[in-house]
Amino acid sequence: MPRVSDAYLAARRTQVLDAVRACVDRDGLQGATMEGIIQISGLSTGTVYKYIRSKDEGIEAAMSTALEGLTAELLPFLVADPMPSPPEVVRQLTSTLESFSQREGFSLLRVAMHGWSAALSNPALLEKTAPTYRAFRDLLTAAAVTWQENGELPADADPAEVGAAVLSLLMGFAAQVALLGDTTAESQSRGFAALYGAGSTTSTGRAES
Amino acid sequence: MPRVSDAYLAARRTQVLDAVRACVDRDGLQGATMEGIIQISGLSTGTVYKYIRSKDEGIEAAMSTALEGLTAELLPFLVADPMPSPPEVVRQLTSTLESFSQREGFSLLRVAMHGWSAALSNPALLEKTAPTYRAFRDLLTAAAVTWQENGELPADADPAEVGAAVLSLLMGFAAQVALLGDTTAESQSRGFAALYGAGSTTSTGRAES
Amino acid sequence: MPRVSDAYLAARRTQVLDAVRACVDRDGLQGATMEGIIQISGLSTGTVYKYIRSKDEGIEAAMSTALEGLTAELLPFLVADPMPSPPEVVRQLTSTLESFSQREGFSLLRVAMHGWSAALSNPALLEKTAPTYRAFRDLLTAAAVTWQENGELPADADPAEVGAAVLSLLMGFAAQVALLGDTTAESQSRGFAALYGAGSTTSTGRAES
Amino acid sequence: MPRVSDAYLAARRTQVLDAVRACVDRDGLQGATMEGIIQISGLSTGTVYKYIRSKDEGIEAAMSTALEGLTAELLPFLVADPMPSPPEVVRQLTSTLESFSQREGFSLLRVAMHGWSAALSNPALLEKTAPTYRAFRDLLTAAAVTWQENGELPADADPAEVGAAVLSLLMGFAAQVALLGDTTAESQSRGFAALYGAGSTTSTGRAES
């Protein structure tokens, strides 16, 4: 019988994890400090430590939650029936990624990139995040199978290789937006559509209706 | 050891910068410590500080040198005449990136990703690195113009958008290799080749079955 | 120990600054180390840094506070009405200085001398301390004006020059006590009293024997 | 049979000690670094260490030499026969001190003050320098005896106390000049002469001829 409601505790935990994400966004995963997290959260040191066991646990939880949320948001586009063409799927996915850039006080794209870097030198973090990316790539591979079945890809193409190429397009989009800031989901998708539609004498992108 | 040759001093500086790169590779840009650098270099604290002014100066020099070397290596593929097709250019560029993965005791791909993350929370670093990426993207855009002239891209495509899409493919390749490790330049290039022109009505012929 | 009183915090700050003064007394302004300060304070590294921003800030605060305290203690003798004779004023001032030699765990005279030396090679410190000494000398000059009005100084004497001479007597007293340790306010004052007026033809009468 | 002449070696030693004094003048005794000394000397690290055993030995030698030179310069005024009046002796001594302020690339007054501070926290240095000051004070005491014999001081004055007072005047002069910079031997001596001649109806200083 706790003195406060579970909802209260959950709200506080969320408050702390939001602060973690905001701090990671600003300072990087390795650059984030408890002091920064505490200040952003608006809570006291002791209180923050009531809701996270340690800095690392807090960061892991904050990242996992965010990554799960992102995956959940992207999932519908990969199980659509009928499956849109590759450029259209890429457009939908990058647009969704883009919309996550400024929600909830932090940019998911930036946080994700910080996570990539940190995972490279933190095996435990890599163990946690790599499967998520691999699972996502599997979904892209499944989409490639569908595209192939639809005749939108050469019959001798390896769907896994196509999935990897599309994943690169998405991760590269995140990197390019975060670093250079002058690329949009729409423009990059049109660029990809042009490559996809190469060789056609008609215009790009929306030709396959 | 007084009165040593300039070559000796240059070799020592390189030795230190190599240690910096190895340490950044292992621990990240923000996670790299002088202790790590010193240990990897095999020199003493004081000696390391004879060759770099500070940790930050050492990291900047190590990164700049590496990035310059990478750019120099990739450049020939973007000024080739005749210009190969997009999938072939992507294959050449990613293959070259791949070969940089394990040279000289560090993986340039991993180091680059650490650099991306650090640049996100370090405006000064961003100022230093973003222009390099932008310049590289301009070269890709120039290649796209050539492709368009060769009829390998739709006439109404925007070369800049194509350049951005290709850059994403390359940056995403780096990220995917570094994080997941199970992708190769050859396989991703085949995946991209499958997508390239797949939307064309006059393409390889396996469409619209 | 949360929610402690302001008095508690102020006492801790004083505890730290006292340790700074004791360390400066022992090791000099430039020789003082944080390790020494920390050890003398009886607190931990982190705690000491909670109460001072840096070593330099701590030293400046410790010195300023001490100098202000000293000035406040000496001031009454320079605005006395009626103004005692020069030897008596010198006696009062040096006696007060003397009493500051062993209060609160450090000798103000020693600390002041360390401050002189440090100020010589630290323009910022000089900017801070010189005005205090100059202001004090101005008070001595004002006293000289009074002495002159009282006929205790030749009519053609320059009060500012007399003020400078008296200041030298005081600073020299501090130096001599700190370095040689065998001089007292009383004895030096008697020595000065013997010189005072000794050159007058209408003096104590033992001249021109 | 050394390969170079003794004069050469002595000149080099002087060159090093001059650099030590210049560095001490600029940075203080505790703030002086071997790097500074080496740079000022124009010699190499190894060479400097050929002429001084260690930094401390170099500093001690540099200070001792300077102090000996100063004492030698001041001595004549304290064994003069006939002995001038106290104000005149003070004038001669402070004028001589003043002339040492800018000779040989360093100010003896500043260096001396650095030495005072250092001696306070360096027993070995105190052991070395205090006797010199004490000996000098003994000479002043001897002068006081002469003054007393000449009827220039009260018969009941303690010459040692007068000597101490005069020493304070000299040390204070050094401190005041070094710190505040706006006092001259002439002006302070006139100030002292005014105090010495206090009570006289005639003008100051030169009345006792």
Place this chain on the structure above:
DNA sequence: GATGAATGAGTCTTCATTCAT
């Protein structure tokens, strides 16, 4: 005899975490 590269102990400062109130 001269050189200066190399060394490593010592110094300042930060920051994750604990625990008494």
Place this chain on the structure above:
DNA sequence: AATGAATGAAGACTCATTCAT
């Protein structure tokens, strides 16, 4: 349950000194 004062290990950098050439 909340607070924030206290802790100390770890990190960046300096500097006196040595010694191979």
